[in-house]
Amino acid sequence: MPDTPSSPLASSDITHQIHGFTDLAHPNEDELMVITEGDGIYVIDDRGNRYLDCTAGMYCTALGFNEPELAEAAYAQMRRLPTYHNLLATTNPPATALSKKLIEITPEQLTKVFLVNSGSEANDTIIKLIWYYNNALGRPEKKKIISRKGSYHGSTVATSSLTGVPSMHTGFDVPMEGFLKVDGPHIFREMKPGEDEQAYGARLVRQVEDRIQKEGPETVAAMVVDPLASAAGFQFSPKGYFERLQAVLRKYDVLFVVDEVISGFGRTGRMFAAETLGLKADLMSIAKGLCSAYLPIAGVLMTEEIFAAIAKQSGEFGMFAQAFTTGGHPTTSAVALRNIELIEERDILAHVRSVSPRFLERLQALTAHPLVGEAHGLGLAGTVELVAGKPGDVPFDDGGRKRIRPLMRDYGSKHGLIPRGWVERQSFAPPLIITEQQIDEMFDRFTRTLDDALVQLRAEGVVAQ
Numbered sequence: 001m002p003d004t005p006s007s008p009l010a011s012s013d014i015t016h017q018i019h020g021f022t023d024l025a026h027p028n029e030d031e032l033m034v035i036t037e038g039d040g041i042y043v044i045d046d047r048g049n050r051y052l053d054c055t056a057g058m059y060c061t062a063l064g065f066n067e068p069e070l071a072e073a074a075y076a077q078m079r080r081l082p083t084y085h086n087l088l089a090t091t092n093p094p095a096t097a098l099s100k101k102l103i104e105i106t107p108e109q110l111t112k113v114f115l116v117n118s119g120s121e122a123n124d125t126i127i128k129l130i131w132y133y134n135n136a137l138g139r140p141e142k143k144k145i146i147s148r149k150g151s152y153h154g155s156t157v158a159t160s161s162l163t164g165v166p167s168m169h170t171g172f173d174v175p176m177e178g179f180l181k182v183d184g185p186h187i188f189r190e191m192k193p194g195e196d197e198q199a200y201g202a203r204l205v206r207q208v209e210d211r212i213q214k215e216g217p218e219t220v221a222a223m224v225v226d227p228l229a230s231a232a233g234f235q236f237s238p239k240g241y242f243e244r245l246q247a248v249l250r251k252y253d254v255l256f257v258v259d260e261v262i263s264g265f266g267r268t269g270r271m272f273a274a275e276t277l278g279l280k281a282d283l284m285s286i287a288k289g290l291c292s293a294y295l296p297i298a299g300v301l302m303t304e305e306i307f308a309a310i311a312k313q314s315g316e317f318g319m320f321a322q323a324f325t326t327g328g329h330p331t332t333s334a335v336a337l338r339n340i341e342l343i344e345e346r347d348i349l350a351h352v353r354s355v356s357p358r359f360l361e362r363l364q365a366l367t368a369h370p371l372v373g374e375a376h377g378l379g380l381a382g383t384v385e386l387v388a389g390k391p392g393d394v395p396f397d398d399g400g401r402k403r404i405r406p407l408m409r410d411y412g413s414k415h416g417l418i419p420r421g422w423v424e425r426q427s428f429a430p431p432l433i434i435t436e437q438q439i440d441e442m443f444d445r446f447t448r449t450l451d452d453a454l455v456q457l458r459a460e461g462v463v464a465q
């Protein structure tokens with residue numbers, strides 16, 4: 001294993017700061033990365049090491065880690081009006097302009113936007129809107145919400161209930177009641193022998209329909225889907241799945257909610273995965289790529305029909321009592337607007353479509369490696385599943401699964417790479433400005449990381465010689 005001495009800041013950091021998704025009882029100073037600078041698709045740590053982050057800093061930045069135009073947009077807005085609330089009967093020009101822009105670029109049935117600060121807040125707001133909407137329509141029993149196992153939709157009480165990852169629930173007294181889970185897609189492991197993608201997709205959708213019938217359609221309000229199933233390390237849905245799913249949801253008057261927190265703003269080569277995959281959302285959440293995550297901003301989009309119902313209800317109550325002080329903040333809105341303008345001015349969507357074939361070719365080539373069982377990709381989103389042995393694509397046992405993350409992290413660091421693994425699923429979602437040459441560099445570094453991990457796993461007897 002490479003020797004990774006701890007950063008000079010690590011001890012102070014761990015003494016004072018809590019980091020999500022870490023083991024607080026066993027903090028490890030050697031593991032802590034102190035990122036101090038960004039340079040295009042690279043980030044640099046406090047000791048001058050440069051890394052290519054395979055997933056753009058948690059699927060965030062479209063335009064890379066030091067886009068001066070975004071910094072200038074923030075500075076210009078900060079000099080004029082750095083902050084003001086957007087509540088009651090108050091607004092600011094960047095929030096107004098951003099809202100107009102979002103309605104222009106999102107699918108046409110979405111006509112209103114509500115600005116918030118994070119993907120979790122967006123999905124949390126959506127949950128409340130679904131309940132409010134059904135109350136407005138006089139069907140207070142229609143409240144249950146379906147989501148997929150393996151999905152991630154946020155960390156608040158309600159969005160962690162929506163999330164289909166058991167470790168997000170343990171010890172927190174969630175999920176709350178009324179959050180139903182169905183199987184998410186896993187073409188590689190779950191498609192049965194003799195089944196093709198169409199048949200597998202139909203089986204998954206049948207499970208949704210059976211569940212709606214079992215619960216009673218009059219009690220089921222919505223289904224929420226992250227189109228790329230990113231928390232499962234990117235699981236692409238089988239052919240025909242979304243078409244069938246939307247037909248079933250329509251049949252039972254169940255709202256279709258598309259969580260575009262990761263898939264939005266160009267990841268699939270169109271502005272939204274909804275366009276790429278033919279999804280007609282009643283409600284949609286956006287975050288991350290909206291602002292290249294330079295500042296915290298997110299949004300909820302809805303149809304005119306939903307807006308009309310909640311507007312009528314709020315009229316009866318005297319107000320719409322849902323608000324966040326920094327939702328529609330002038331500076332975050334100005335930076336998000338500039339981010340979208342730059343995506344358009346530089347035709348980043350065409351760029352994604354032009355480099356995607358190279359990305360998919362290099363992704364697919366990884367299956368020649370003894371540790372890689374399968375590869376799948378779309379646009380600039382890709383995934384490989386690591387296996388303990390071939391032929392037969394033998395899955396890792398629990399011990400092997402525990403070894404993957406530290407080995408990939410440590411050998412990735414050695415090769416100047418930050419891989420992002422959800423156990424054996426390794427994801428690729430680089431900044432959208434990545435060039436073909438940098439795509440080669442990313443996969444070359446990943447292959448060297450795998451080579452080192454293979455030697456170590458063989459030495460430990462986890463993988464056969």
Ligand SMILES: Cc1ncc(COP(=O)(O)O)c(C=O)c1O
Nearest residue numbers: 118119120152153154226261262
């Ligand atoms: C699909 C999806 N939805 C929602 C969220 C929550 O966003 P946030 O972390 O900004 O609250 C995430 C975060 O990774 C996500 O991947």
